[in-house]
Amino acid sequence: MTVKERWVELADIKDELAARDWFPGTSGNLAIRVSDDPLTFLVTASGRDKRKRTDEDFVLVDATGQLIGEQTGKPSAETLLHVEIFNKTNATCSLHVHTVDNNVISELYAANGHVTFAGQEIIKALGYWEETASVQIPIIENHADIPTLARAFAPHVTSDAGAVLIRNHGITVWGETPAAAKRYLEAYEFLFSYSLKLRALGVHS
Numbered sequence: 001m002t003v004k005e006r007w008v009e010l011a012d013i014k015d016e017l018a019a020r021d022w023f024p025g026t027s028g029n030l031a032i033r034v035s036d037d038p039l040t041f042l043v044t045a046s047g048r049d050k051r052k053r054t055d056e057d058f059v060l061v062d063a064t065g066q067l068i069g070e071q072t073g074k075p076s077a078e079t080l081l082h083v084e085i086f087n088k089t090n091a092t093c094s095l096h097v098h099t100v101d102n103n104v105i106s107e108l109y110a111a112n113g114h115v116t117f118a119g120q121e122i123i124k125a126l127g128y129w130e131e132t133a134s135v136q137i138p139i140i141e142n143h144a145d146i147p148t149l150a151r152a153f154a155p156h157v158t159s160d161a162g163a164v165l166i167r168n169h170g171i172t173v174w175g176e177t178p179a180a181a182k183r184y185l186e187a188y189e190f191l192f193s194y195s196l197k198l199r200a201l202g203v204h205s
């Protein structure tokens, strides 16, 4: 796929996530693999309003997250997390969003280091089809220093699909295809929202 095709693919996903209001206060960043040899990927430019669609929304970076050639714009402050994913797996897309639900879940379960969900039909969207399937999402501390955050994140990047909650910060989800990454993100946010609504009703699952 060309850079242009990948750009449009990521811009379309960005628009969909924006329609869900998942980019409050310029938060969030997205990335899509463009080539494997050498590894290059598009990542959202830092600090921009991700609800808007412009020609400056993404920059092309190399395997270390550095800008390639002459480009204006700065790669996302959290590019190193996407670097981990694209270097260690065959994932093609990585999505990071801050939502109230993912922040509250990350705080509620931080002491456990993970949160587990089971008994939900939506788990099938994550690729688990057994009735007894459960899904566990690791929770890491939110280090302000991004290389430190990336080091805490790295051990959880073990397959082409995955997710990590960063405490009181957000979630990063990646997948084999851009559509899969988006599907996983939607499924996780559904699980978070369901779980918090149940708690609000006084039911602790």
Ligand SMILES: CSC[C@@H](O)[C@@H](O)C(=O)COP(=O)(O)O
Pocket (backbone or CB within 6 Å): 025, 026, 027, 028, 029, 044, 045, 046, 047, 048, 075, 076, 077, 078, 096
């Ligand atoms: C304004 S939200 C905090 C940011 O530091 C960060 O967490 C984020 O998700 C967006 O940063 P960005 O550099 O635009 O990719």
Ligand SMILES: [Zn+2]
Pocket (backbone or CB within 6 Å): 027, 028, 029, 078, 096, 098, 169, 170
């Ligand atoms: Zn963030």
